[in-house]
Amino acid sequence: MDRGRQAESSLRERKQRRAREAIIEAAHGLFAERGFEGVTVSDIAERAEVGRATFFRYFGDKQEVVFADTGELQEVLAEALEVPGSGPIGDSLPAALALVRAVVVSYMARLTADPDAYARHERLVASHPELWARSLTKQRQYAEALRDLLAGKGANAETAALGAEMGLAAFYAGRAIAGDDPVLLSSAVESVFDRLS
Template sequence: MTDERPARAAGLRERKKRRTRDALLRAALLLFISQGYENTTVDEITETVEVSQRTFFRYFANKEEVAFAVQDLVESHFVAALGARPAGEPPLAAMRGAVLAAWDTLDEALSEVVPVDLYMQAYRLIESTPALLAVHLRRSTELEERIARLVAEREGLDLDADPRPRIAVAAFCGVMRVTGRLWGQGEDVSVTAIRRMTEAYLDQIGPALASDWHRPAPVEGG
């Protein structure tokens, strides 16, 4: 009979490591939100969780990495949703459907790591902290390329020969940046608020590019 104890022990170690990483992540985000990213030290994060600096650096290279750890999960959640869209769906429709589906299932996707409300506050922090926003914009460029490659694969196109996937993704991601910034400046920081704004702004891509701008844009809910 196979001895299952080593496998169980390995599983316990992995769960313990995951709990420690998640505790550091939650502590860091709470400190960033309460006293500011720049004003928070690694020492304060580790003291909150009662672990050593060495433990912190076992999981995160620096404060920047921990600040964007949940954003990594959210972006991967969106990419997975995009990959799951129907094959015949046009690119912009697929991206629109994927981002709305990702917002609808965000709580479930993050529940084992951080509360969704904590992530939304952290996302607002990124949008309002110059040092983090600069990193966010750089990361967004990298994400755009990742999405463009996925769109090209869905459409059976050579990304290096056909500019359309990058153009479509640039339009989509431009809308996402606008909605993220405007949502971050508002009073309602809920998932519902950013989802509603995202949907309304994405629906304006076609009219904005093709219609007569001398006519006023339709007002949401009007």
């Protein structure tokens, strides 16, 4: 690809990222102001200064915006893949849990970096059954991503499945221990992993 096409592609990608971020920001602002039910896709598009077609290019519905992934999980998973290991995990549950712990704790730290935003998100999800259901589906996807990460690091199928599920369980237990307080969540999850090891 020549320089002109690269610059054009880069500019297009930046514009797309800005449009997506504007939609997310507009949606969350409107949800905070009017409540989830009081906001339509048209409201979000208008606030973000994009058309409805642009909204639907990035999101299937307004529920999807609530769970918009800003790429943080993918970044954490990519970082975990880059960590040099002493060899394939194989059937070593302690090795699998060490990797899962690093991923889950790092992801929790990113999610709770803005405690107020995290708390608003959790309140919004908890107050709407349809969002709660979507949240559970998303969490299953996280478990699958952890399982794939472990398999990519050489864990056998049983160890990958067990490590991934224990990672998700550590998150649930940490959330219960912290009372879902974003300030306490990362350390609570760490303490659960300490108990597991």
